Amino acid sequence: MKGVLLVNLGSPDSTDPKDVKRYLDEFLMDERVIDKPYLLRAFVVKGIILNTRPKKSAAAYKKIWWEEGSPLIVLSERLQKKVDDLTKVPISLGMRYGNPSIKAGLQELADKGVDEVLVVPLYPQFAMSTTETVLVKAEEVRRKYFPQMHFTNIPAFYNHQDYVRVLTNSIKKELEGKEYDHLLFSYHGVPERHIRKSDITNSHCKIDGQCCSVDSPAHQYCYRHQCYETTRLVVAYLGLDAHQYTTSFQSRLGRDPWIQPYTDATIEKLATEGVKKLAVVTPAFVSDCLETLEEIAMEGKEEFIEAGGDKFYAIPCLNDNDEWVKVLSRWIDEWAMTKTVNA
Incomplete structure (x- = not known):
């Protein structure tokens, strides 16, 4: 059975500096974000950045936080729901950093009997700190927890x-x-x-x-x-x-x-x-x-x-723009029917 995992960047669970610190730790310790040797990266992130930046970032998040939660999470959930309503296969959502995790998104699909997954990094352009790290993390989670699953990923769609x-x-x-x-x-x-x-x-x-x-x-x-x-x-x-x-x-x-x-x-x-x-x-x-x-x-x-x-x-991002939802849904349905991604 086929299903789709939409993956976005992620967000802290709240604007509390402790939650922001936890999120920044996971984000900045990613070797594809700060691509330095582990000990140097740990010194910079844990020894310097995490002692100064969480409070400043928390204050910035407070400026844009919605009653429903993080705008990025809320908007991603809206996109997921709209796409799920239009497509013929199950659609789940995961974040590269924070919650809901990639593992949680794959578990949701596995519980529905999905064993063929189209991984959709929600980035139009390819970068090692965005698309690549999503695909690498998803594969790590698959091998450890869902070895029965098979992955396909959508290519960068910047010029589609x-x-x-x-x-x-x-x-x-x-x-x-x-x-x-x-x-x-x-x-x-x-x-x-x-x-x-x-x-x-x-x-x-x-x-x-x-x-x-x-x-x-x-x-x-x-x-x-x-x-x-x-x-x-x-x-x-x-x-x-x-x-x-x-x-x-x-x-x-x-x-x-x-x-x-x-x-x-x-x-x-x-x-x-x-x-x-x-x-x-x-x-x-x-x-x-x-x-x-x-x-x-x-x-x-x-x-x-x-x-x-x-x-x-x-100018707002595409978010859950209906025209964008239709395009993404069509790409997914084409994959579900042909086993290829035409994006």
């Missing part, structure tokens, strides 16, 4: 015409009747070394402004290329000129170089250059979360206004 169309339509709908000078595509940031580590050619990715536009097998796993390609495809649908949009990357950590340009610096730069009405979309996220609701919609807006901007529009 259905996804691009849905994303474009959501942007159009959100900006309908609003005047804006510039559209900023802000993606989650990753260290430059992640891009090079994911290069299956071991030579193509130079992060020099040119390699992402030159065809290469490396692009199959190149987060930077896939982000810029998402922007290019959406911009083509929207009919924007080069001066009407920018691509940037947010949420850097530590002193090592991360892919640029940085979102906070870009927002300030656009304001100082005369952009008065800025719209920001975050296509690396399917569900709104701390990085979109607090870092962009709150901090980003404040930075823009302080730098001389006037209007700031934070």
Whole structure:
């Protein structure tokens, strides 16, 4: 019997600093997030970050927390329910970090007799700290607890015409009747070394402004290329000129170089250059979360206004958008009928 496991990033169980600390410990100790040797990673995370960051992060979560709980969890559950209502196979939900866990999601499917699972990381672009860690963790759980199961995973869908169309339509709908000078595509940031580590050619990715536009097998796993390609495809649908949009990357950590340009610096730069009405979309996220609701919609807006901007529009993620639900449900049903994933 077939079934589907949707997997998102995850969230603390509450805004209590203890819960936030527990979540950050699991998240930051992932070797695909902070890809340093274990002892060094433990020293940085447990010896430094977890002694300072939980209270600050807890305060940030409190700003965006809903009565129902974490926005990311609530929105993921809404997506799961809508997809489950439209598809012919059972749909469960798991988080890479926190609850509900991947194990819990697989157990739910196993209890229904499922032995063939389509794992769907809810990330349009591939990255070792998102898609790869989900697939690795799911396989670890399968081997330990559900050896009878067989996995298939959905490929990165950043350039799928259905996804691009849905994303474009959501942007159009959100900006309908609003005047804006510039559209900023802000993606989650990753260290430059992640891009090079994911290069299956071991030579193509130079992060020099040119390699992402030159065809290469490396692009199959190149987060930077896939982000810029998402922007290019959406911009083509929207009919924007080069001066009407920018691509940037947010949420850097530590002193090592991360892919640029940085979102906070870009927002300030656009304001100082005369952009008065800025719209920001975050296509690396399917569900709104701390990085979109607090870092962009709150901090980003404040930075823009302080730098001389006037209007700031934070465009919601796809979340449980009905058009997106239909597309995802169709991909799942196609897999259920043909044993292939066409996303």
